[in-house]
Each structure stands twice: as structure tokens, then as C-alpha cells.
Amino acid sequence: MAFGKGHHLSLIDGSAFIFRAFHALPPLTRKSDGLPVGAVSGFVNMLWKLVEENKGPDAPTHVAVVFDKGSHTFRNDLYDQYKANRDEMPEDLRPQIPLTREATRAFNIACLEQEGFEADDIIATLACRAREAGGRVTIISSDKDLMQLVGDGVEMFDAMKNVRIGREGVEAKFGVGPERVVDVQALAGDSVDNIPGAPGIGVKTAALLINEYGDLETLLERAEEIKQPKRRQTLIENADQIRLSKRLVTLDSDMELDYGLDSLEVQEPVAEDLLGFLTEMEFRTITRRVAEALGAEVPVIEAPEAEQGEDAGDEAEEVPFDASAYEIIRDADALAGWIAEARARGWVAVDTETTGLNEMTADLVGVSLSVEPGEAAYLPLTHRAATSDDLFGSDELAEGQLALDEALDLLKPLLADPSVMKIGQNMKYDAKIFARYGVAVTPIDDTMLMSYAMHAGLHGHGMDQLSERYLGHHPIEIKTLLGTGKGQITFDRVPIDEAAKYAAEDADVTLRLWKAFKPRLHRARVTTVYETLERPLVPVLAEMEMAGIKVDKGTLSRMSNAFAQKMAALEDEIQELAGEKFNVGSPAQVGDILFEKMGLPGGKKGKTGKYSTPADVLEDLATEHDLPARVLDWRQLQKLKSTYTDALQDHINPDTGRVHTSYSIAGANTGRLASTDPNLQNIPVRTEEGRRIREAFVATDGHRLVSLDYSQIELRILAHIAGIDALKQAFAEGQDIHAATASEMFGVPLDQMTPDVRRQAKAINFGVIYGISGWGLARNLRIPRDEAQGFIDRYFERFPGIRAYMDDTVARAKETGYVETLFGRRINTPEINAKGPTAGFAKRAAINAPIQGTAADIIRRAMIRMPDAIAKLPATMLLQVHDELLFEVEEGAVDDLIGAARAVMEEASLPAVKLDVPLVVDAGQGANWAEAH
Template sequence: MPRLVLIDGSSYLYRAFHALPPLTNSAGEPTGALFGVVNMLRATLAEQPDCAAFVVDAPGKTFRDDLYPEYKANRSAMPDDLRAQVQPMCEIVQALGFPILRIDGVEADDVIGTLALEAAKAGSDVTISTGDKDFAQLLCPVDGGGNIRLINTMSGSVLDTDESVMAKFGVHAHQIVDMLALMGDAIDNVKGVDKCGPKTAAKWLAEYGSLDGVVANVDKIGGKIGENLRAALPRLPLNRTLVTIKTDVALDAAAHQLTLRERDVETLKVLYARYGFNAALKELGGTPPAASERKVSMRGTEAGWARTGAAPIEAPEPALGEKGAYETVLTREQFSAWLGKLQAADAFAFDTETDSLDALCANLIGLSVATQAHSGAYIPFGHEYPGAPAQLSRDEVLDALRPIFADATKKKIGQHGKYDLHVLRCHGITVHGYDEDTMLESFVFNAGASRHDMDSLAKRYLGYDTVRYEDVAGKGAKQIPFSHVSVEDATRYAAEDADVVLRLHSVLRPKVAAEPSLDRVYREIEIPLVPVLERVEANGVLVDAAELRRQSADLGKRMLEAQQQATQLAGRTFSLDSPKQVGQLLFDELKLPVSVKTSTGQPSVNEEALEALADLHELPKIILEYRGLAKLRSTYTDKLPEMVNPNTGRVHTSYHQAGAATGRLASSDPNLQNIPIRTDDGRRIRKAFVAPEGRRIVALDYSQIELRIMAHLSEDPNLLKAFTSGADIHRATAAEVFGKAIDDVSSNERRAAKAINFGLMYGMSAFGLARQLGIGRGEAQDYIALYFSRYPGVRDYMERTRQDARDNGYVETVFGRRLHLENIHARNQGLRAGAERAAINAPMQGTAADIVKRAMISIDGWLAGDKRALMLLQVHDELVFEADAAFVDDLVAGARERMAAAAELRVPLVVDAGTGANWDEAH
């Protein structure tokens, strides 16, 4: 079947411009949008279509402007940086051999629609490369057969059936036009029904079938939205015409005539060299300019790349996206050959295949290895199903591999390798030389990316679609254990994992190494932390199940009392767990004011909303209390005993290095970082984390670490003096702000100073400070002004950091970790202000995270397997240990020394320590 690719050039140029950072070449010419489009075109050529066209809007008015003079009237002029990239884009498109189509009087959508239907009816396989939802209307059944699919190259999403349209938009393909007519299109200035979004439009069309059906039943639609619909009736027929893609445009060329021309290689070399597209230039045999000649400005953020799915690097050589050749190792001869390869290799990638996501309980089903790209092997030994081939024994395989994994001079490469280290340790193999991790390479290079899993990274950096777990094991209720997956399918999946990890490493490692500050973060913090976290997780923590049961019973009793109080206040029964019932009671019956709304505009009953109402009525307070008790019970007191590992008798949390962009560790299963510490009930839960007989719990906590980092970064003399002297920083701040001696500061003044100290770090406004302190906004503004007059270095640091963020698109921690700011150049003032607040706080949070990680690495190395003490938990700025009673003093002294030495700041790092029979006592 002939293949036709139609590229929505205008759409992609704009999308690339807004999604990618404002890159420039060495001459300062903008290249960001051009970069995105060129990479997409190269990917299209790699697929070798039979025919293709790059379709753009022609200048001047279209027939829609004649029908509706206000059409697109609200569109702002094309930004200068984007306009400058249009001509070079056309030059590169032509040099690549794509026909460029511009047809007067219609839009690019109409040209694409006409060609797509013509080709589909003629039996061609048609791909429309676009991010525009309007094209979904073309997926209606086409007379004469054929196939049309829509691919959003930037996100990787595909629409190719009526079912896929229904899944994405909630309507059938033939209803898309009617949906758009009802919703309108703000970008094109097509005014729809006021307050009618996609859900409302889909609901109406599901009930009445079509726009005509909705109009015929307009009197059945009540409420304000019904009034809005009736008011919009006169313009809906025109709306439908405006949003309908025209499919009968008179064209000079038929679809089958849109053949690709031979590439103009010499022109492409000149253009690629000029705009700094070095991977593309290398592909053509050209030579990139020397590093000293290159200048790339990344004032934006790489987080946008991750969100859209576009790669924040040049598309790699096509070979990286090819499938590999994989071997199933079933005989001793095969295994011996691969052992030889591993022994001869300086480095190799590996992956484990198991029957559980819980690494501490998982059974090892097989291992995959790769020593060079595009090849790999899977060694199965645990597949059990009718007809399964004979496999080597697990003990034989592991015994042979044990010295290779133990050899620290042989570099091991993994993806989220902490899991694999756990699994191998549980099966008697200790891994040394775990030196590279592609998840962490991605995270350090682009911490703002939303996903760092292997499948996403392969798509982003290699342009490669991996075999996914569901492809071989199924999903949902029909998913089978990996031990039941056929050895052939398992090889296709598992060996590819090792191979792709090796390929990803070859792309990501140079990117990190090219930035010395990022390389230090990766080499000195993230990679050494992997085995440390593996040991911490394996240690686990002992919990007192009886104590938790007592707490659950108490919480349940108090929940019942809260329910009874709420019933009395309401005068009727209702479910405190039902947001709908709570909302009806508070807003419809009690007529309390609505201060917070949901994303759909409905009154919210979330925590913020209830707190805003707590001063107006007692019922919201009771509901908040009930919810707090219920959350503690369901999340901790009921659940923790169920999470005790049957093999160890302990609870083992999992730490995530690539969770927060600031570098802070995240905890899950269970999440031990979210136990409330400001309430008695939250603190009581810590009583259940206990030491075994003869041992003690030891907690060491950095004192006011982020404020100390603020003093270091701002270099404010008064702030530095306060910390260096060892004074109570909040009392010292109050003395400065209120012009008093430290001894004369009242508790309320100290409280205000504490709110200012922490609030300013998180970008708190005068309004927020006033709300927190219960004072007027003017008084709060005076407090802030006084603060800055006494600590001008803090004000200067904040302004300097905002400007650095605008200039670079990122800020850095003391150790060089980069924290990209997606919205620092946003046109929306609210988004931009949020990015500026993050710019101020992120270096402090990120530096604190780096310091804690460095301390963990140092202490782990000091203890070096000494069983007299175990590191159990990392929670925010705190490390928790379990130690022999006789070793407690030595542990406190040694750990405190190493925590204090984890960073050299202009002020001392102070570490508080406590011990006890349980975690609560240790505070």
C-alpha cells in the first residue's frame, strides 16, 4: 500500500517555537523552532514514505475571512524570533526534497484534508503529522477504503480509529465538527457556547447525536448553561462551517504526484552548519564547528521537551533507532560464550527479570546482558509453562556470574539499577562497580522532565519504540507472571532492555559529561548514592504492630465522635467522606460562601476551602478533623502492619532519586516522609517505629538548613552574623526587624519573624503573611519592608537570582545541580511569577537535598558494614539510625561530624541529635 505523509508545517513551527527553549546559533540567530521542525522532518525521512508534502498557510485572507470578518482577529502578530525562522525553515525543507504546498484562499488544514481523503480513497496509507485536534474529523469512514492516521510527532500520540477519537475526546469522529462548533475556538476567535467545554459538548452529543439534535432539544437543557446555549444558537451554523475542514480544494498536483526529490546535500551542509545542527551535519559527512566556535543559548527550560516528548538534543544517528539482534541463552556452550564476552568487556549493561515489583520479595526469572549496541542476550532460568524449553539452572548461572558482578573494575550500567541491586543481593550476589545509570543521567541532565523511565527515554533520545511489559505479559486481569511468558517473547523484551540501556548511555553520558557542574553532581552525588539507598532500603525499620493497632482503635473512636458531632451540627446524617454531600450541605443548605472552586468551576471542599470556612462555622472544622484522622488511620496505623516484610519482619520504604526536580528524595510504599509532625496524632505514629532489644533509635537533623543556605547564598552580613554567633535566628531576626534587644523580643514577634524568614524563601506575599499572622495586609507589607531594610543582601540575592533565571532558563544549587524553570518566560503573569518564586527557593531546597545526600554517602562509607549501627530512614533534613546502646555516643559523634562537613558554607551547619526507644523519643 503506497504511503503518503502530510506535514502540517504551520502547526509544527508554532508548536516547536512555544515548546522548545529560545535557542540561538553562534551568530545569535534564533533556531529553537527550526530545530524542532528539522528533527521531525529527518525522522519522517527515516521512515521512507512513498510520497510526502510540507503544507503551510498561504499569506492573505481565506474564504473563512469572507464568511466571518472577525476570524482569527484576536491573533497577535508573529513574534520576531519566529518570523526569522520561517525562511530558513523553507530552505531546509526544500533542500531535504519535500514538496512545499501553499494554496491561496484556504488554510493548510484544507489542503491536507483534500489530499488525505483523495489518497485514502485511492487506497493509500495516509499519515498526517500534526498536533491539531481539528483533523480528527477526517477519521470518519471513507468510501473506497484506505486508511488515515494522525501522529503528533512531538508527543508521540496516534489517532487512527473512531475508537481512539472516542477515547481521547469523548465523541465519535463524525461528531468532532459539532463538538468544535459548540466549544468554539479561542485561537481562531470562533465564539462557542459560553462555559461549554469538551465534557459538556461531549455529553450533549452523546445524548442528542449531533449539533442539529442539540439545537432541536435546546429547551430540555436547563440552568445557566442552557441559557448560554440558547443565546449562542444564531452563530452555531456559522461555527460549524468555520471549523469544518474543506476537502474539495482545487489542487494542481494529485496526492500520488507528491514524490520526494533528491536531497541537496551541499545546501543542507551549509544550512546545518550555520544553525548548529551538528548531528544532522555529521549524518551528511560534514564537520561540526569546534567547541570554541559554538554558542548555544538555552534561556528556556528543557522541561518543555519532556512534556511534549520532543528530544532536548539533536536526533541521534538513525542506527540508534534500529532493532537489535538478540540471543536466548539455553545451552552451556552459549552461556560460556557470553561469559567470555562479559569477562573481556570493560563495561556491560544488565537487567533482571522477576515476578514482582517488590525487589525484596521478587524471584529472579532471568538476566539480560549487553556488551555492545544492537546486540544482547537473555539468560532464562525460571520460565515455567507447558512446552517451555530446558533452561540452565539458576544456581549455575549465578555462581558463574558472581565474580563478574563482584569485580569493581568492570563497569556496570543499568536503568534504575537500585532495583536490580536489591534483587541480586537477595539472590546472593553483591554488585560492585555500579558506575552508570541511564535514569540518573537523564535526571541530572534534565531534572524537569516528567518521565525518566526507559521506554520514555528510548523514545525521546533514540526515536525508538521499545517492547513494553504489557506486550509480552498482557495487562489488567489477563496479565500473566513473567515466569509464564514464552522464552522467545521474554528474550525480545529483556535482551532489548540491556541493549537499549547501553545505547541510551552512549547518548546521555556525553551530554552530562559536557557540563562539568552536572558531571560532578552525577559522579559525586547521584551514582554513589545508589548502593547507599539500596542498603538503607534493605535495612528497613522495625514497627510495633500492637502500638499501631491501639492507635487505629483510638483514631476510629474519634472519627465516630466527629461523625456524631457533624450530624448534630448539620441536623441530619450525611457522609463526611462524600465531597458531593459535604458540598451540598455547606453551600446549598448552610449558604456558606464559596472561596475555592474546582477546575470545572464547581465549589471545592478540599482542605484549603474548608480552612477558609473554619472561622465562619464549626462544621468545616469537624470535617477537617475527621479527614485528618481518617488519613492517618488509612495511610499509616491500618496499613503499616500489612506492609511488614515476612522475610525480615520490618517495613521497607522505597526511595526515588529522580522524583523531585530539586533533587530531594521521595519515599513510597510506604511514604514515610509525609507523616505529619505538627500534630500530636502525627507524632504518635513515630512511636511505632522502634528499636529491637538492646538497640536505640538515633535521629540527627539539620537545624534550619535552608535558612543557613540562604545566608550563604545572599552573603548578607546581618544574617551571616546571626548564624555565626549561634543566636536563635528567628529571635535575632525579630530584634533586627522590630529594633529591639534580643532579650526583649516577645513570642509573637518571634513568631512573625519566623513566618517572614521561611515565607520569603517560598515567595510568600504580603497577603499570605497577613493571613498566616492574622494581621492586616498593610502591616504585613511593613514587616517585609523592615526585613529587607535590615537584610538587604537577601533582597539583592532574590533579584539577582530572578535575573539569572531569566537569562539562563535555570538556576543552580551550590554543587551545580541545575533546576530548569519552565515558565520563566511565560506570557501568563501568574505562571511567570510562580517560576520566579521557584527560582529563589529551588537553589536552597536543592542544595539542602545535595547536602543530605552527601552526608548519607559519607556516613555509609564510615560505617562500612559495621552492624553496630544501621541507617534506616532519610526524611527531609533528618537521618534516622538504629544502633547498639553501647555504640550510640560514637554514632552521634561520627554522624554529626560528617553531616556538618557535607558542605563548606559561610555559616556552620548545625546538627541536632536525639536518641530513644522509638523514633518519637529520639526527637
């Protein structure tokens, strides 16, 4: 029967898929010989999924996989720069290209390609013919270049994200319908394919213009009418280039093909061929699944003798993701059922959905649970009812939700049950939300922290990223539910059905990650790090963040006003000096004034072609001129006002009157914490004016703030790790370490030390921790480079262990791909074998990481022990600033707290590591942070 009405053609964009699969999926190699097969695996799984899913009435009747062939197409004849900036194909992908053709044939699916054409042209030609014949078409691709084909029975399907793209999807992407997509592309151009387009015009502007003028030709003819002078000029000047761009992006939908649509009819795979191929590739899971589905015997794939490496051999039972399998919990019985499932296993993955990202203010909207891969449920609690007036929505609760109190009463015993592990991704967030509803969550496992312990330095540890990388699955993005920018809605406004798919998937993903990571943690030998430095820190930080610190709004507000006045005066003075009005806050304009108008020396241009005006450059100029000096003053005030006195006021929680930061545990590669919203780890202290901001951080009535900080902890660690006897001895004797260094280097007796010599030694000491270079030290000390290099040479001569430590560390990193702290924390160094300037960066980072990381581990250990150590004191731990802990304590207990906390901090490395140097902790106390520090 000829292809026609009622038929459904599925066209798979094979080339695009394998490129995407290669980059999105974890690298996988064939065990017997190490052949890279990750992209092939992703491709095979996608094909099988289509075969499996397409058995319903809507199934394709015809199917083909289409590939690019050759690198020279008719587009290169039109424009020799077409796709000219494409990178070389990655080495590991090259051998997989022919394998994907083989896979297609093994599936008994037509495999199409044609010299001189791109896959997109073949797809366009076939899609148009099928449409003309009255059939339907699904293009399996997310390539925007194919979106021009959508409409009239043609739609696209993104197989990796599992989303359909119809007319609305195209409009969302391009701002115009499919018919006008090429017009927009012609204007906007494309840096990936090297389509020139119109300079300075992006998709947004292009859509605006096309919608206003109807189509590209009309627009170009009537370009004179455009109001914006820059746009008008661009379009007039580049008309030819734009028309060329249009020809480049327009697909050839009328190719000559020596086969017809009928030849693409779906055929059952031949079990022998398909299983033969899969066995050859050594894909265990899919081979078994295919064999079972085809009713064939499961072929045996020899297990490789010894499993090597930490990622080997834990190929979990793969259960496909299936949103339709997720349950919505609407009554107490159903919830009780899931709780029983969790208890039966001893674990459950938990994820909360809320109205915002700030745990202190966001409200609980729903909870999702998962107990096995693919088995997950969503418990909606406070979703709002939809109304006809969709501008504001309703404040009424949607129907079919269990009452919040009732649900929490049922969940509470489970979440606190010591025999059930609660698994989460960034559990600190969920635990804090639950805590506000009086529900404790313990014990916990956290997939984000598991990843951090194993993969610090390799990639981020967000759920989407981990899912893509380790599960090969792209989870639904939250923005598809909430939108972005101004029109963004909160999660309680998302319809329950839609919310459930997203939320349950998150719990499902978390559970799968947990199952994948558990065994790997052990193999990577970071279980101890995870168990002693990551997991126990979660409740400690949650407590600190919820405690917050009292900030006096009046003090900040007064300072803001004072800064504003001074800035206004400075601004007048600066413009007076410059002889013109300009934006003092614009580095580019400051640069023009200094280096063009005034003709001062030292102007360097950055990537953007603008003068760069960092503080050190301005400082040099300030010795001779007033203007740069005033600009520096202005900038300091601007910084203090905008980042601190203004912004901090907005962070004061109206309920508590306190500022609640959030610490990210897995943010910094070295093991340090990072503080956000607001960042309380960079409150000014170095200048007198800035330090006064700390006066606004106060203790409540009858209390004091107490600050304890490690003295020179990184240098002490360096002395220990590198085994520098002279440094160790100086620390043991309690000497001024920078003065001692200077004395050792320059032969000046301690009692004759000058501040300047000491300052230079201090800079060198810091430089060593950062992976010193002559250039860097010269810049820091403002001395000639050869002089700086002389200092370094002498330093290495006097402390030969330092050189050895640096060389060993870099060598180890090159060999293993990571460095470690004294406590076994692993920091991966993927760029250590890079070439060019990157190599320098990577080396210095590798030298610094064990030092900075060990210090971070030590204060983590202290923090974890602190709650027990101060349990009997009327004191609360509030903040951590890398080597400092800040407490709030009742007036009468200050000395007791200092004694207890100092002991914990000074002994924090024990018993795991006995340092060759003493750790010394300095303490201070006062009514505010300025006094306490």
C-alpha cells in the same frame, strides 16, 4: 502508466509533523548564524528515513508532502470560532516553515498546498482517489482527524513513534470504526480545534452512544429514548451544534485539484540539490549519510571557530534506531558473547524487566544489555508460555529461555567487575532487583542522575522524556505491551519477541544517553556534584530501603478502629448541627452548608466555582461556631486514618514484617530526596494525636531507634551564605535563634522575651528562607498586611545582608538561568524572566533553592559517609527525613552510634566547605519513633 492497482501512495502530513517535531525535539540552531533549525532537522531526518526504508517491494510508488496554507478555510465560514483558541506560532518555529517546503523540494518530492484548505482535506481527497483507483495509501501522520480515512487499503503511520495505525488502532482510539469516527468527534468535540461538540460528552460516552444507535443521525432522531436524563437533554438541546461539529470535522475528500495522482510518482533525489540544501542548513551527520548513500562526495561544512555553551559540539555519530537489529539471547554461548563485548569496552548498559514496580516484591523477568548505539540484546528469563486460554495464561515457562540460575551465574562476575562500568537509567531499581538474587552491581553510572545534575528544574528525568529530548527518539511505551487499568498484564506475560524490542531499546537508549551526557556533565561543571552527591548515594539508599523499618500492625489496627468510632460520632454531630445529611468528606458540600445555608462570611470560590474550605478558613469560623470546628476534627481523623493507620498496614512486607519506602533521588528540584510508596517523610508529629502514629514504628527486640537531626540547618546556612554577623554570632554562642532575632528586631532583652514576640520572629525567620512577602507573612501571623510589611522592613534594616542576598540571587538567576548551592549543585530557573504572577513564584523559588539545596547536599554527604563510619557498630541507617536520620541499633551500642553518627553529620560539609556557623545535631532514642524523635 496511470495510478492504479499495485501502486502505493505515501502522503506526508508536513504541517502536523513540523509542529510535533518542534515541540518534541531539542532546540537546535545553525552554528554560523543561530537560525533555529530543530524542526527542519527532524523533518529532514524523517524524510530520509522514509527514503531509505522504502526500497523494498512494499515501497511507495507515489509520494507527496502536504501543508496547510493560510489561516482562513471554509471551516471558518461555517463557524467563526473554529481553531480560535490556537496559540500564536512560537517565534522559533516561524522561520522554519518555509525551510521545510524547501527541504521537500530538495528531496524531489511533490510539495502540495491549496489556499482555503487544510492539509487534511488535500490528504483526504488524494487518499480517496487513490483508493478508488485500486491503489494503497499510507498517511504519515498521527493526527486523529485523519483517522476517518483509514480502511480499505488506507492506513496511517506515526513516524515519530514508529507505529502503524490501522482499523484496530482507530477503534482503540475512538471506540468505533473509521466510518463512524466523525460521528464520535462531532459529539465529543475538541478543545484544541475548538470544536464545540456536545457539552459533557467525551470520546468514551460518544462511542457508547454511537455503537448503541448505529450513527449520529439516528442517535439525534431517537434522542428521546436515551435513559440518562442529563445526556438526553444535552443531545436534544445541542443537536444543531453537534451537526455543525460534524461538518467541521468531516474532511473534504472531493476537492478540485489541478494535478493528478500520476504527477506524484516517486523520483530519485538529485544529489546536488539535496546536498546543497543540507549543507546550507549545516546538518553534518545527515549530509554525510546522504552523500554516502547517493555515491556523491561528502561536502565540507566549515566547523565554527569556538564551540560555545555546554550543549555545543557533541553531535554523536547518529545511528538510527532499528528494533530489528536487536538480538534475543537464548543460550549460554550468546550470553558469553555479549559479556565479552562488555568486558572489551569496559562498559555496558543494563536494564532489568520485572513483574512490577516495587523492587521488594517484583520478580526478574529478563535483562537487556547494550554496548554501542544500536547494538542491544534482550535476555529473556522467566516469560510465561502462552496458552489457548488467554484469560489466565500459563504458569509454565516459555520455551527458548536460558535458565535463570545459569544466566545469573554468568552475569554475576560481569556485574560485580570493578573494571566494567554498569550504566543504567535509575540504577537503584535494577541494583535492588539484582540484590534479591544475590547479585551485586558495581560500579554504576546513572543517566537519570546525570540529567538531574545538569537539568534540575528544566524538566523531568524519566527515560522517555530524556530520549525524546536528547535523542529525538520516542521509545516504545510500556503500556503498549502491558495495557492499562484492569486488563493490565505483567511483563512475564508479554511474548518474548515483543518484549525484546521494548527491553533492548531501553538499554540502547540508556547507552546513547550516557554517551551524550558524559561530555556535557563536564562542560556544565557539575561533574563533582554527580560524582560526590548523586552517584555514591545510590548504594546507600538501596541498603536503607531494603532494610526497611519495623511497623507494628496491631498498634495501627487499634488506632484505625478508635479513629473510625470517633469519626462516626463526629459525623452524626456535624449532620445534626447542619440539620441535614451530607458528605462531610466533600469540601464542596461543606462549603455550601457553611457559606450558603448558614450564611457565614469568608467564603471564597476556587477555579471550579465551588467554595474552598481549607483549614485556616475553618479555624477562623471555629471561634464562633461548632460545625466548622467539628469538621476540622473530622478531617484530622480522616487524614490520620486513611493516609496513615489504614494505608501503612498495607505497606508492611509480609516477608520482612517491615515497611520499605522508596526514595527518589531526582524527584525534588532542590536536591532533597522524596519518599514514596509509602511516604515516610510526612508521618505526623505536630499534633499529639498524630504523633502517636510514630509509636507504631518500632525497633526489633534488643534494639533501639535513634534519631539525629540537624538543628536549624537552613537558618544556619542562610547566616553563612548571606554573611549575617549577628546571626552567626548567635549561633556560635548557642543562643535560641528565634529569641535572638526577636531581641535584635524589637529591642527586647533576651531575659524579658515573651513567647508571642518570639513566635513572630520565628515566622519571619522562616519567611526569609521562603522568599518573604508582606502578604504571606501577614497571612501566616494573621496580622494586617502593613504591620507585616513593617516587620519585614525592620528585619532587612537589622540584617542588611539578607536583602543583598535575595537581590543578588535573583539577579544571578536572571543572568545565567540557574542558581547554585554551596557545593555547586545547579538548580535551573527557567521561569525567572516570566511576567505576571509566575515571576513572583520563580523569584521566591530561586531565593529558597540555594538554602534548601545546600542543606540537602550536607545531609547527602553525611549519608554517603555513614556506612563506613558505623561499619563496626551493630547499627543500621533506616530513614532520612530531610534534616533527620533514623537508625536502628543494638541496645548496648546506642551511645557509640550517637557519637559516631553525630560526628559525621556535624562535619559533613568538610573539607569542601568550611561554614562560618557550627552545625549542631540533636539526638534522641527510644523503643519507637515517637520516643526517639
